[in-house]
Amino acid sequence: MSPSGNLVDQQTVKQPSFPFNGPNAIPQTPGVPQTPGVPHTPDPFVQGQRGRYGAGGPGQGGPFPGGPQSMPGGPGPQNMPGGPRRLDGPLGPGMNGGPSSFPQGFNSFNQNNSGNAFPPPAMGMVLNPPQTPGTFQPGRPQGPGSFGGPSRMGASERKHDGPPGKDPNGKRNKKKRRVPIWARVIIGFLLFFLILGGTVYAYYQVNYASSVSHIIGQKVQLAKGEEDPNANLTGGILSGPRINILLLGSDTDQKFEGNHYIAQTDIVVTIDPASHTVGMLSIPRDFYIPVPGYGMHKLDEAYGLGGVDLSRRTIEQDFGIPINYYAWIGLDGFIKVINEVGGVDVDVIHPIDDDNYPDDTGANANDPYALKRLNIPPGPQHLDGPTALEYVRSRHADLVGDFGRSARQQEVLSALKPKLANPDIFNHLPNIAKDLQGYLKTDMELSDVLKLMNFARSLDINKINKWILGPPYSHSGTSPTGASVVIPDCAQILPLITQVLQLGNSAACNVGSSGSIAPASTALPLAYTMNYASAPAANCTNLANMSTLSSDELSGPSVDASNLLGVQGLLDLMLMGVFESPNVF
C-alpha cells in the first residue's frame, strides 16, 4: 500500500463519528457491520465507509447533493440517504484508495476538501460537526456522483456511486431549485453575524452581565413627596442643566449592604454640560449636622444610619444641594483591579512616610479608625494593589498636599492605563468586572456612565475646580457627647455653594439644632479653594509632565477596545472616586 493509500484509509476510519452514521441511518447493507457511533477499524469496511463521503452522490438527486436541499430535514442521520447504502454498490478501482484514485496524494485531497476546489459550505453545512483532516465535505456542487469533482477523483468514483438520481430504494428524488450564489452569500453573512452576535451576547451574559447588573442601576429610594431630580433628564445624564453626583468613598461591600458603617468620603461632583466645567465639593466626614430623622450626627454617620439614601437626603436638606446621582466606591476594588493587571511599575518620585494612613481595607475593613504607617522608598519599582492604593491615597506624606497627591495619582494612572489598553486586557476583563462588583455601586445606567466618562475625557484640566469645606468654612469642635467633630461655618459656606453650585435661593445651611438657615451672600472666601489653574507653578510643571506622559500613553486605540463592554467606563468611575478627582484620563 502506498503512503497515500494509508493516509486515506486513516482518515476514513474516523468517519464513524460522523453523525450521518447514527442509529437511525438507513439500514446497513448486510455484511457491513457498522456500529453506530463506534469507530471503525481500518479493515475491509474502510472502503465501504468511504462511500459515505458521497453525501450527495448518485441517488441524491439534486444539484446540491450534500447541501441543505438534499437534506430537507436537516443534517440529522435520517436525512442522509447517502453513505452506507453505497456500500451496496461495487467498488470501482478508484475506491481502493490507491494512488490512481488520489493521484495528488493525501494533501491535495485534503486541500480539495477545504480549498478552492470546493465552494464554501452551504448553510446547512455550518451545523455539521467538525471534519477530521482529510474527510470530505458533503454538499459539493460538482454534480451527481461526484466526490470531489471529476478532475480529482476520476470516473471510478462515479462507478462506485451507482446510478445517479436514485436512492437505494429506487425512488427518484425531487429535483431541487438551485439557490443563487448571491442569496447564499447573503445567507452566509447573516448566519455569520447571527452566530457572532449570539456568541458575543452569550459571552457578555456569562462573564459580565451579572457583575455589571450589580454595579449599575442601584436606585435610591426617594422620600415621600420628594420629586425625582432626574425627571427633566429625558435625553440622558448630560441632556439637561447642571447635575450633581454624590461620590461616597468607603471600602468594603459590607459597608454598602446591611450593617452600614460610615462613608469616609463625601464629595459632590457638580457638572455643567453647557459650560463644560466640573467642580468637586468635598464635605468633611466629621461635619456635625442634622441627619433627617436621627437628630445631630456626623455626616459619615448618616451613611451608617441609612446608607446612600440618607447620605443623599442629608446633603440635600442641610445644604440645599440636589443630588441627581450617586456613586459609591469601595477602595478594595482598586486593590483588586491593580492586582488583576499584575500591579503597576512606577518611579516613586520621593519617599512616602506617613504615620497616619487610614488602615481601612482588607482585614481592617470594619475599623474605619485604624491607622497604618507607610514607608514607601523612592525610585522605580513594582507596586502591588495595596501599595499602589497607599501611594495614591496618602495625604500626609507630601508637603504640597493634594497637588503632590495628584501627581502621584497621575503617575499610577500613566502606568495603569497602558495595561488596560493592552489587548491582553480582554483576558482580564471578566475578572475586572467581578473585582468591581461589590466595590462600585451607582444609580446611573451603563450608558450614563459612558457618557459621563466621555465627557470627563474631554475636560480641560484647568476648568476642574475643587473646594474643601475645611477652615475657614468650618472649625473643630466637640459634640455634646464629647466626640471630636467639625462645625460648619454657614457664613462662609453659603456664599460658596450658592456660587459654585449655582443653587440660587435653594442654597441652605441647616447645620444647627435650631435648624436656622443663614442667608446667602455673594462674598466668596478664597482660602481652601483649589483651582488647578492657580496651582503652584513648580508643581504644575510636575503635573503637566505627568499629564503629558499619561495622554501620550493613553492614545492607543485599544483603550476604546477595552471599553466595548463598558468595563473601562466603570473603571474610570471607580478611579474618580478613589482619586477624588475627575482627572483620571
Added chain:
Amino acid sequence: MKCRNFSWKTPILLLLVVLSMSGCMGIGSNNGKQVATGKNGQQVTVKQDAFKGKFYLTINHNLYVLNGNNTSTDLVKTGNVYDPAVSPDGKWIAFIEKSKQYSDLDLISTSGGAVKTLRTGNGRFKYDGPFLKNTYIWYGQPAWSADGSTLLFLSDFQKEDWYADTTDAPMLDMQVYSVPFSNPAAKPVAVAYATFGDGGNRDVGYRPGHPNQIIYTHYAYDAKTETQQDIQLYMEDPTTIGQNPYKYYPGMPGGGFDPSIAITTPDKENIEPAFSPNGNAIAYVQRNANLTAMTLNIMPAPPDSITLTPNDTKTQALALQTYQTQSTQLLSEMYIEQPVWSPDGTQLAYIQYTGGTFDLWIANLTQNAKTGVYSVKGTPTQITTGGVDGESRPVWTN
C-alpha cells in the same frame, strides 16, 4: 514497505527538533538558571557565567546570593527583606526586615544561619492628650564603614524630637544615624539631618579610603517656592554632628543648619550615588526634566576638602564643579537605578526596567587614561530575567 521517504533531511529535522526542545527546557543553555519565581509567577533566571563574584540582592523581598560560580541560593525567605549590606570582611550581611508598622535592622552570616535583630522598630500606638501617636520606628538602608566598626542606617527614631524646629508635627523624614557594630543597641548618633516634609535622606554610603566622608541623596522642597523638589547628592563628615551637640539641627526648606554639602545642583534630580572602589568616582542616576527617562552617569569625586568647611560659600561652589564640568552620561533608559561597582572597579551593575520587569544588568567600563572619563565598553549584559526588586539596593562582592 519501502522507506523511500527517508532521506538526509530527516536527521537534520530531528536535530533541529532536539535543539529547539533543549532550548525550551534550558538544557545545555547558558542563558540562565532559575533561582526564584517572580511577583506574577514568572521564572526569575540568572545568567551565572556572565559575572565574577557574588551579588546579594532581593527578589520578591527574599534575600538571595547570586554566585558567579553557579551556586546561587536564597538566604532569607521572609518576603520582607530590603537593602542588604555586606561587611567589609565578607562575613556578615546587615539588612532590613519590614513589618506593617515598623522595620528591624537585622544581621545574618553570609553563609546563612539564624537571623539576629540588631535593632527593632517595634512599638505601639498611644494617645498623647487628644493626639494619637506611636512609638514605631523605621530603619533602612544599612551601610558599613570600611573597617567594619560602624553601621550607618536611616531612621525616623527622632521623629518626636523636632517639633520646635518644624511645624508642630513629627519629623517623619528619614535621617542618617550610626551605631557601633560592637554595640548596635547603643543610642544612635545623628549623622545627616533631613529637611522637613519631602522624604529626608536616602542611599547613604561611606567613601572608600575616606573614613570621614559619606555620601547620600537628600530630598527637600526648595526654599523659594516650597513646592519644587530639590533632589541632590550631598557629602558630609559623619562625625561632625555627633561631635558638636546642639550646634546643628534639621529644619524647614531652606532652613536648618547641618554640616552637609551639595555636590550636585538642584536643577536636575540626582539620586542613588555609589562610590567606585577606589573612592575617586561616583556613579549616580539622574531623572530627565520631564520624568520620561533616567540616565546612568559617572562623575569624579569632588575635592577631599569640601567636607571640612561645608558651610563656606566658596567651598559650596567648589563642591559642585566636578558635577558641572566632568560628569559623563553612560546609559539612558526609561527606568535605570541602583548602580553598584564591581569589586575591581571595571564594571558597573545596575537595575534596568526590561520588558515589564526590573532586572540586573552589567556594563563594562573603560576609562580614558588622559581625561579619566569613563565610558561603556561594548553592550551591557542582562544578568537576570523575570525581575528583581528595584527598590532594594544590591551588593557586589568578590
